[in-house]
Amino acid sequence: MIPLEFADKLFRSALLSLAGNRAAEAFALKYGLRLGAHKFVAGETLTEALEKIQRLNDKGIAATLDHLGEGVTRISEADSFREEYSRLLIGIRESKADCNVSLKPTQMGLAIDPGRAYDNIKQIVKEARSMRNFVRIDMEDSAYTDDTINIVRRLHAEGYLNVGTVIQAYLFRTEKDIRRLSLEKVNLRLVKGAYKEPKTLAFARMEDVNANFREIIAARLRSGIYTGVATHDEAIIDWVKSFVKEQTTPYSSFEFQMLYGIRTQLQETLAKEGYRVRCYVPYGRMWYPYFVRRLAERPANVLFILKNMIKH
Template identity: 45%
Template sequence: MFTRNLILKTSSLKPVERMVRSSAIFRPLVSRFIAGDSLEESLKACQTVLEKGIKVTLDYLGENTATEAEALAAKATYIQMLDRIATVPAFAAFTKNPPAGKIQADPLNISIKLTQCGLDQGEAFAEANYREVLSVAAKHGNFVRLDMEASDYTERTLAMIERVWPEYTNTGTVLQSYLYRTDDDLERMIAIGARVRIVKGAYLEPAAVAFPDKAKVDDAYVRQAKRLLTAGFYPAIATQDETIINELNTFVRKESIEKSSFEFQMLYGIRRDLQEGLVAEGYNVRVYVPFGDSWYPYFTRRLAERPANMMFMAKSLFKG
């Protein structure tokens, strides 16, 4: 956790950001995690993923818009993504013949951020943008997930889901096991039947709100994932932690939980072997595919998760 926090702090310094953005040395690592600058480039990457029997959630990179105009432009891109996804053959085939039952494992949906919808410019403004995106998604039979951001936004994100519910049930959010509050939040989302993606948490948080100790985060993660597997609505178990995945799969078998009632999620460019292995065992797997040129904050969170990524970069820097 110390190294992770150090990387997050250092990378937030402007000179470091300028250096990483302008240096060609970082490009190979950036393109490992980011599917391209444009929607069309990212859809090519999605196609490769879909062909392996893996589902996708597409993310237009960017967060914390500085003006209303920026937020409106992001909303327009979200809508463009939904319109374009509706023409992707795998998605069109799914909406034409949705599988029976109430669980709809859509092959290609989107993940968005409330601060990219303009939350810093005003809650009512962000809500109006979010509702517009949800209404376009509903028209196409698609699903929109609100990613979870830093803890300043947790309550506002959950309250937003509760406000649009049940007018829009084609949405859900993410809960982070590193936050002390998450057991309670989990019950809030289970109570309304919203889809939850459970993650460990990727932001720099103070000990006042989040476990500083990784072992405690892992314990909370397993407990909360099990709760979702038994009581949640089509939960997403989002982790690359193989030990945890194995433990949860043992739990699924023991409790006779249907494999179709949940999905695993992983990030683009990480543990492809694990993604494909789970598909081969009959599990639903979805990959989070980010695109766009505002990749810096997302990229630094990926570096912080695995110091080996940082070492790889440092070595390239000295070699160069």
């Protein structure tokens, strides 16, 4: 019999390999939203996404809005994403949504022209600051970890404090990054990690990832610097609740973060219990890579899609 942990790795690896499969992407983009991708993606337009955010806000749940797109190949594409984020920020302000924004550095051109990418990101952060909003620079795979952290540190050094990033618990380097960014008082979202990484860079066993996740959460909560704990793992959530009670950590110093369409009832329950909760709301036409990562995280997500395919 194949060990459960090994089978889970094979499952995740097989699904993640589909992220670059053009035939699978073409099929998904043609039928995906109708067959169930709408569960994880708030729509293809900003209007659709803002409507979903209003429903979340009505339930006491804040949001972070992400216009999906990564790995652009032309700088003109990156400029288009920057322009969309300008419209996105205006849309948040006009709708009076309780919402900040998330973006990926590669969609701003990091893999093509790092200097231009920095300028694009800085413009968005500057516009957000003028609207009293916050920008989360998402973390992608390990090839971009250093560049992403350096962008945030540079922006902070230039006085843009309304920007933070994401730290992934499955990387060996994480503890060092946490220490440095905490000293610089950078707002962080802590996650387990969802990319396929080599054994030389990341923990292979989930129990090691979970142990490191708890350690970095504890370090951040003790620091008093605002932190987003991003997880759907109820064991981790219960551990955080016990930890903050024991440490008398104020609820105002952290928030739970979860993804749109996943553990919706749990999000509502936590909000009713008085915890700050923020939902990551993605939208846009380039949703396929994001969608594949959500499927790879849990077999139940795949079953949901298969059921919808059978229905149709």
